[in-house]
Each structure stands twice: as C-alpha cells, then as structure tokens.
Amino acid sequence: MKALEAQQLSKTYRKAKAPALDSLDLEIESGQIFTMLGRNGAGKTTFLRIASTQLLPTSGSVTVLGLDAVKEAKELRRRIAIAPQEAETIYPLTPRDHVLLSLRMRGVEKHEADRRAKLALEDLELAEVADTNSDWLSGGLKQRVIVAMVVRTDADLVFLDEPTIGLDPVNRRKVWEQLTRLKKAGKTIVLTTHYMDEAEALSDNLVIINKGKVMAAGTPQSVKAAVTNRSTRVDVMDRFSKSELAEYGHVVAIAGKLRVLTDADGARRLGDEAVARNATIAIAPVTLDDVFVDIVGEAEKDEDDAD
Numbered sequence: 543m544k545a546l547e548a549q550q551l552s553k554t555y556r557k558a559k560a561p562a563l564d565s566l567d568l569e570i571e572s573g574q575i576f577t578m579l580g581r582n583g584a585g586k587t588t589f590l591r592i593a594s595t596q597l598l599p600t601s602g603s604v605t606v607l608g609l610d611a612v613k614e615a616k617e618l619r620r621r622i623a624i625a626p627q628e629a630e631t632i633y634p635l636t637p638r639d640h641v642l643l644s645l646r647m648r649g650v651e652k653h654e655a656d657r658r659a660k661l662a663l664e665d666l667e668l669a670e671v672a673d674t675n676s677d678w679l680s681g682g683l684k685q686r687v688i689v690a691m692v693v694r695t696d697a698d699l700v701f702l703d704e705p706t707i708g709l710d711p712v713n714r715r716k717v718w719e720q721l722t723r724l725k726k727a728g729k730t731i732v733l734t735t736h737y738m739d740e741a742e743a744l745s746d747n748l749v750i751i752n753k754g755k756v757m758a759a760g761t762p763q764s765v766k767a768a769v770t771n772r773s774t775r776v777d778v779m780d781r782f783s784k785s786e787l788a789e790y791g792h793v794v795a796i797a798g799k800l801r802v803l804t805d806a807d808g809a810r811r812l813g814d815e816a817v818a819r820n821a822t823i824a825i826a827p828v829t830l831d832d833v834f835v836d837i838v839g840e841a842e843k844d845e846d847d848a849d
C-alpha cells in the first residue's frame with residue numbers, strides 16, 4: 543500500500559524565478575523509511591511542508607495515507623507528525639514540557655501523556671535534563687528535544703526534516719534506533735538528511751532530487767547500481783596526473799588525491815598500471831556519497847554546458 547503519492551507536484555514561491563518543486567512524481571510505500579536527498583535548496587523542505595499540510599502547492603497533488611493534503615488537510619493533520627527543519631525550543635519550557643505539549647495537543651490524555659513523555663525523554667537520553675530550562679541546553683540537546691516530540695505520538699506517518707543535524711555520532715545512532723523502532727511498529731518515516739551514510743544505513747527507498755526534480759529513485763543498492771559504468775572507485779594518491787586518469791573513468795579531485803569512478807574493467811587496468819608505476823592506490827565499491835556527487839554534479843555540469 544502507498545503511504546504517500548505525489549503527482550506532478552509543483553511549487554513556485556512568490557517572486558521566485560525558478561520553481562522549488564518542478565512536476566515532481568513520488569511514491570512512498572507504507573511501513574518504510576523513505577529518505578529525500580538533495581543539495582541545499584533542492585526542494586526537500588518545500589516537499590515536506592506541502593505533504594504535511596503546512597504549505598499549498600502551486601499545482602499537482604499529494605495524497606498522504608489516502609487523504610488529499612490540500613482538501614483533507616484537517617483529517618490528515620491528526621494522522622501525521624512532523625519534526626521540522628530549524629525548529630526551536632521555546633523558552634522557558636523544559637524538554638518534558640515540550641514533549642508533553644506535543645502529545646497533549648494531539649489529544650493524548652494527561653496520564654498517558656506523562657507516561658509517554660517519560661519514554662520519549664529516555665529514548666533520546668534526555669532524562670537527566672528533562673526538567674531543565676531548554677534555553678540552557680546545548681545545540682545537540684535542543685535538536686534531540688525536537689525529535690523527542692514526535693517519537694511517541696500515534697501518528698501513522700512521521701516527517702523528519704534533518705533530524706540528526708548537529709548530533710554527535712552516538713546520538714545520531716540514538717535517533718536511528720528510534721526511527722527503526724517506529725518502522726517496526728508499522729509506521730512510515732519520511733526523512734531528509736545530508737549524511738549519505740545515514741541514508742544508506744536507514745532507507746528502504748530514497749530519492750535524489752535536484753532543483754525540484756527527481757534525479758534518481760530506488761533502494762540505496764539500486765540507486766548505486768544505476769550508475770553501472772561507475773561501480774568502483776579507485777583512489778590514486780600519487781604518480782598519475784588528472785588527464786592520465788581520465789582514460790580510466792570519471793575523475794574527481796578530493797583533498798590531496800584523485801578519485802576515479804569507473805567499472806570493474808577500468809579498475810583492473812588502472813590497478814595494473816599502478817603496480818607498474820609503483821603508485822599508491824585504494825580500490826573500493828562506490829558509496830552513495832560518490833553516486834550523489836556524480837548525479838547532482840553531472841546535472842549542474844550539463845546546465846553549464848548548455849549556457
């Protein structure tokens with residue numbers, strides 16, 4: 543069953559030159575973790591805001607949990623939860639107040655809300671600071687309060703816009719655990735992130751969007767496999783010039799080394815040549831990070847060429 547379907551969804555902000563969403567088509571299966579990737583300004587937040595009924599599209603439609611996000615917004619709001627990007631904690635409320643407020647506003651009765659708030663605060667390791675003025679919390683703690691506000695609701699679908707931004711690696715994994723727990727409970731999770739390892743670790747399906755359009759969609763594996771002529775990366779530390787490497791594949795300069803995205807055959811040929819030259823190289827399968835830069839970077843290059 544589909545948890546979300548967007549058809550030809552477009553949004554042009556007032557006075558904007560280009561659309562933030564450009565005839566976007568998208569499907570999200572129920573019970574999955576779905577991730578949206580894209581550069582700053584790609585349209586991720588715009589999409590989340592429209593799908594969560596906070597913003598009207600210019601044209602097209604989006605159906606969430608079988609409800610039209612424009613015409614049935616009121617009913618839909620009860621069934622979704624959202625942790626927005628750049629949400630801020632409110633002075634002088636405590637983390638517990640925030641979580642309680644979020645639950646009570648959704649109609650959870652007092653006793654049950656108290657019980658769930660305690661769980662949510664434990665989930666995100668906020669128990670120790672639960673009754674501290676939120677203004678005194680560090681940035682990462684504040685971010686965890688925002689996430690804690692949605693992890694124990696009854697929502698069938700939860701939108702999280704960069705939920706792990708600014709979190710240390712340990713706390714990032716705490717958020718991952720919560721998302722996985724929600725998924726096990728049958729909920730659908732729609733996530734945005736700039737961390738490719740996170741997208742790879744968590745997502746059942748993902749999309750890469752650029753300038754409001756879908757550039758690639760599928761499982762992390764299939765998105766990586768879609769660029770079959772660049773399945774392998776070879777990092778070359780020395781003894782090759784950029785132009786020499788171009789014959790083996792697509793060359794990207796990365797902090798003091800040259801990375802060649804190529805296929806198995808290219809990697810083998812380059813490997814042989816590196817042995818002959820006594821050069822230092824490292825061969826590995828491409829990561830989602832490589833694919834992202836490749837797909838989004840290529841799109842920009844094509845446009846530059848067109849100018």
Ligand SMILES: Nc1ncnc2c1ncn2[C@@H]1O[C@H](COP(=O)(O)OP(=O)(O)OP(=O)(O)O)[C@@H](O)[C@H]1O
Nearest residue numbers: 555556558562580581582583584585586587588589
């Ligand atoms: N309220 C607004 N008014 C006008 N333009 C806007 C508004 N909000 C966003 N935009 C523009 O719409 C485009 C998409 O922005 P959006 O916030 O959806 O991107 P994003 O993918 O979430 O980026 P980021 O990764 O930086 O959060 C950008 O060009 C942005 O400048």
Ligand SMILES: [Mg+2]
Nearest residue numbers: 586587588627
């Ligand atoms: Mg955003």
